[in-house]
Amino acid sequence: MRNYLVSVLPAVVSVLIIAQYLLVPNFRQFTALDQNAPSNTFVWFMGFFVVLFSAWYVAGFFSKRAAKALRKRAPIFTAVLLLLLAYDWATLSAGMLPQPFVPWPDAILNAIIRDREILARSVFHSLRLLFTGYGIGAALGIICGVAAGSSEKIRYWISPVVKVLGSIPAVTWLPVILVLSASLFQGAVFLIALAVWYPVTSTTMNGVLNVPKGTFEAAATFGVSKIGMIFKVAIPASSPFIFQGLTQGMSIACTALLIAELMGVEAGLGWYINWQRGWADFAAMYGAVVIICITFFAVNAVLNVIKSRVLRWKEGG
Amino acid sequence: MNGKIEINRLNKVFKRADTAENFCAIEDLSLEIESGEFVSIVGTSGCGKSTLLRIIAGLETPTHGEVLCGGNTVSGTSPSRGMVFQEHTLFPWMSVRKNIVFALKSAGRFKMFGGDVDTLLETAGLTDFANSFPHQLSGGMRQRAALIRSLAVSPDVLLLDEPLGALDSFTRMVLQDEIIRLWKERGNTMLLITHDVDEAVYLSNRIIVMSPRPGRIAEIVSVPMSYPRNRGASEFAQLRTRLLKRLNFASDTQMDYYL
Numbered sequence: 184m185r186n187y188l189v190s191v192l193p194a195v196v197s198v199l200i201i202a203q204y205l206l207v208p209n210f211r212q213f214t215a216l217d218q219n220a221p222s223n224t225f226v227w228f229m230g231f232f233v234v235l236f237s238a239w240y241v242a243g244f245f246s247k248r249a250a251k252a253l254r255k256r257a258p259i260f261t262a263v264l265l266l267l268l269a270y271d272w273a274t275l276s277a278g279m280l281p282q283p284f285v286p287w288p289d290a291i292l293n294a295i296i297r298d299r300e301i302l303a304r305s306v307f308h309s310l311r312l313l314f315t316g317y318g319i320g321a322a323l324g325i326i327c328g329v330a331a332g333s334s335e336k337i338r339y340w341i342s343p344v345v346k347v348l349g350s351i352p353a354v355t356w357l358p359v360i361l362v363l364s365a366s367l368f369q370g371a372v373f374l375i376a377l378a379v380w381y382p383v384t385s386t387t388m389n390g391v392l393n394v395p396k397g398t399f400e401a402a403a404t405f406g407v408s409k410i411g412m413i414f415k416v417a418i419p420a421s422s423p424f425i426f427q428g429l430t431q432g433m434s435i436a437c438t439a440l441l442i443a444e445l446m447g448v449e450a451g452l453g454w455y456i457n458w459q460r461g462w463a464d465f466a467a468m469y470g471a472v473v474i475i476c477i478t479f480f481a482v483n484a485v486l487n488v489i490k491s492r493v494l495r496w497k498e499g500g
Numbered sequence: 501m502n503g504k505i506e507i508n509r510l511n512k513v514f515k516r517a518d519t520a521e522n523f524c525a526i527e528d529l530s531l532e533i534e535s536g537e538f539v540s541i542v543g544t545s546g547c548g549k550s551t552l553l554r555i556i557a558g559l560e561t562p563t564h565g566e567v568l569c570g571g572n573t574v575s576g577t578s579p580s581r582g583m584v585f586q587e588h589t590l591f592p593w594m595s596v597r598k599n600i601v602f603a604l605k606s607a608g609r610f611k612m613f614g615g616d617v618d619t620l621l622e623t624a625g626l627t628d629f630a631n632s633f634p635h636q637l638s639g640g641m642r643q644r645a646a647l648i649r650s651l652a653v654s655p656d657v658l659l660l661d662e663p664l665g666a667l668d669s670f671t672r673m674v675l676q677d678e679i680i681r682l683w684k685e686r687g688n689t690m691l692l693i694t695h696d697v698d699e700a701v702y703l704s705n706r707i708i709v710m711s712p713r714p715g716r717i718a719e720i721v722s723v724p725m726s727y728p729r730n731r732g733a734s735e736f737a738q739l740r741t742r743l744l745k746r747l748n749f750a751s752d753t754q755m756d757y758y759l
Contacts, residue, residue, distance in 0.1 A: 400559055401589035403577040405606040405653060415602070419593045496593045498635040 190243060190253045194236035196264040201229045203272055204289070210278025219466060221275065224296065225289035236260070286466040291473065294466035301455065302471070306478055308450035309440060312368065313482070316375025317436045321429055324380045328387020328425070329417055338388065345385045353378035353435065354442045361447050371443035378439040379432035383425065390424025391417050423497060426490045433486055437479050452478070502570035503656035503689030505533040505556060510565035512551050512715075525551045527714035529565075533706075535656070538683060538690040540700035541708045544747065548715020549693045553659050556691065557583045570656055579607035582655035586662040588642040590634040596645045597621065597630040600652050607653040617652070624648045624678070640671035644678065651682055658683075660692040664699065676702055680727055697743045701736055702729050709746050719746055 204225055213220040236253075243250030267288065273279045275287040286294075295302065331341040353374055364370030394417060402416045418425070444453025452475050459467040512526040525548040533539050541549045554560040556567055558577040567574040569581060590599050600617050604610040621630050624644050634642055643663055650658060660679075664672045676699060683690050694700050700707045704723055711718040721743065725735060 395587070395589070397585050397587055397589040398591065400557075400577075401583070401585065402591075402606070403559065404557060404579070404581065404583045404650070405603045406577065406579040406608065407606045411606065415606075416591070420591070422593065496595075496633040496635075 186250075186254050189257045190250065191240055192257055193253075193260040193264060194233055194240055196261055196268065197229050197232040197236060200264065200268045200271060201226055201233070203268060203276065204229070207272065207276045209275055219283070219286060219290040219293075221287075221289050222293060224292045225271075225287075228288075228292055232264075283463075284465055286469055290466040291469045294464065295470040295473065298455075298467055298470065302452075302474055305450065305452045305455045305471075306474060308454075309444065309452045309478065310482075312371055312443075312448070312451060313375065313436060313440050316372040316440070317379050317433065319372065320376035320379030320436070321383050321432060323376065324383025324428065324432070325387050325418070325425060327380070328384045328428075329391055329413060329421075331384065331388040332391025332421070333413065333417060341384065342388070345381055345388075349381035349385060353381070354439050357443060357446055367443075367448045371440070371448050374443055375436045375439045378435045382431040382435065383428035386424045386428030386431070387421060390421025393424065394420040423494055426494060430483075430486065430490070433483060437482070441475070501535065501654075501656050501688065503535040504568075504570060505531070505657060505689065505691070506568040507531040507552075507556075508566050508568070510552070510555065510567065511563045512548070512555060512560065513563045524714035526555075526562075527716050529716055531708070531717065533689060533691065535570075535689055536687050537706065538692070538704045539706045539708060540692045540694055540704040541710060542694060542697060542700050542743065542747065543710035543715075543718075544712055546715075547710040547712035549710050550661060551715065552710075553583075553661050553691065553693055556657070557581055557659050559583075579609065579653045580656045581659060582650035582653060582657070583659040583661065584643070584646050584650050584663040586665045588634065588639075588646045590642060590646050590649065592634050595631045595633055596626055596637070599634075599645065600649050603649050603653050609653050613652065613654075620648055620652055638671075639667055640675060643667060643675060647675075647679070647682070651686065651688075654686070655688060657689040657691065660690065662693050662695065665695060672696075672699070677728070679703060684727070697740050697747070698731065701739050701743070702731060707743065709743065721746075 204221075209221065239249060239253050243253055271288055274282075274285055275289070327341055331338040356377065357374060360370040360374050361367065364373060398420055399412065399416060402412060407416060440451070441453045444451040445457055448454060452471055456468050456471045459465075459471065508530055510526055510529045511524070514523045514525055515521075516523045529548075529552070541552065543549050551560060555562050556569070556574065558574050558581065561575075574581070590596070591602065594602060597617055600620065601610065604613050604617075618627070618630070621627050624647075626641065626645055626648070629637055629641060629645075634645070637645065643666075647663065664675055667675065679690070680703060690703075692700070692703060701723060707721045707723060708717055709719045709721065710716065721739070723739060725733070730736060
């Protein structure tokens with residue numbers, strides 16, 4: 184297909200979505216009292232994308248880079264928008280999916296807007312818990328990993344702990360932790376830290392063990408001190424491995440966070456979903472899922488940016 | 501600068517990992533190297549030449565005997581004894597310039613050096629690659645960078661463990677000239693391990709031939725030629741043949757005819 188035809192597709196499908204939303208009859212009549220009565224929110228939302236993709240398309244006439252970037256991403260954008268179109272049609276127009284368990288996009292957007300304050304607070308609580316646990320777990324993991332990698336005696340004790348306990352998913356301990364810990368927040372921090380500690384310790388240890396002997400020997404001939412060997416040689420040399428553990432740890436930490444919040448912690452996005460389930464507000468639950476997706480995506484994106492900055496020196500990295 | 505090396509009745513015994521037997525890498529080796537001298541060690545694999553170099557560097561400890569460098573007994577590594585390895589040991593996470601600065605700072609000689617890393621990079625032809633990471637350089641440039649990094653800290657003795665072994669022969673010849681230039685400029689002691697007899701003859705004042713199992717000195721050959729040397733000179737060829745014979749790679753009988 185011609186490039187300009189592909190590039191214009193996202194804008195066209197966005198218009199199609201609005202048309203289907205406004206013109207195709209809904210599967211039932213709504214009254215003003217209906218909580219999920221279709222509103223203009225979705226029109227504004229999709230209108231934003233129409234403007235965005237049109238502007239991008241027009242910018243392509245002036246900037247080759249913009250045109251290339253759009254042409255590269257247009258197929259996947261179009262596919263996602265088509266899915267959204269199908270979803271909106273299946274829920275609101277055809278009523279095919281069981282109602283009220285599968286709300287349509289307009290209802291989800293309205294739920295997010297309605298609960299924006301409490302959602303923002305939930306995001307804040309979740310992130311605070313995530314970063315506290317993650318920070319503690321990652322720091323302890325790097326310390327233990329470097330110690331185990333540098334000293335055979337320490338490795339003798341740490342390596343089996345990582346191997347045996349590391350094979351138990353950290354969330355297994357959740358019931359015990361919730362009973363034993365002074366506060367639910369502290370318990371969840373401990374759980375997340377534990378979940379992050381395993382992968383970071385094990386990859387850091389492997390990283391230090393994999394540093395070529397010559398690297399340490401060369402450093403020794405320059406008179407690098409013992410502390411310098413750890414902070415200026417061992418840690419930077421094994422940083423690709425450390426980041427591997429940090430990435431793994433982040434995905435486990437996100438899981439542990441949500442489970443902890445769903446199971447007991449009385450704040451955060453997991454708690455919000457549970458709370459809305461109590462009210463059978465499915466639109467709000469879906470809204471929380473969307474917010475969780477955006478939040479975790481952003482957290483991982485930030486981690487990746489840091490990773491690519493730090494590992495700039497790596498071949499192909 | 502005192503780069504005199506004295507080796508007194510050095511012995512190094514390793515425990516073999518596979519049979520738990522002892523294995524004598526170096527036996528009763530004594531040697532004196534004058535300050536500012538360029539000495540090469542040649543020998544087949546397993547003759548203990550790398551072990552000897554590592555003991556002088558302070559990376560291994562002798563079983564018996566001792567090594568003195570500049571009059572002091574060697575124990576542990578020191579910036580006064582630099583080492584260049586066969587695999588470049590540039591720190592991959594640092595640019596070429598940072599590698600040099602890190603070495604200088606670790607050795608506590610950054611202030612003394614005056615921080616003139618640029619001049620050093622320029623003399624080595626690495627100005628354009630100062631901010632490149634090691635993986636972005638060619639093999640020859642990496643070894644050149646490793647060489648000037650080691651020389652930047654002004655060691656009294658520079659130990660070279662087959663630094664050019666992994667390079668192609670043209671790059672090797674270019675770097676051999678570079679090594680001679682840097683040595684003449686600085687006047688430090690150079691101790692080179694090589695498998696390449698030509699390299700030894702081209703570079704050294706003296707060549708030490710070692711024999712294996714147990715590692716000991718078989719012969720010490722002086723090279724009376726002045727620098728720069730001509731690889732094509734007959735004197736050069738004679739020395740090369742003599743060394744190869746000593747290493748059992750050339751036969752004593754001259755061939756009368758060729759098939």
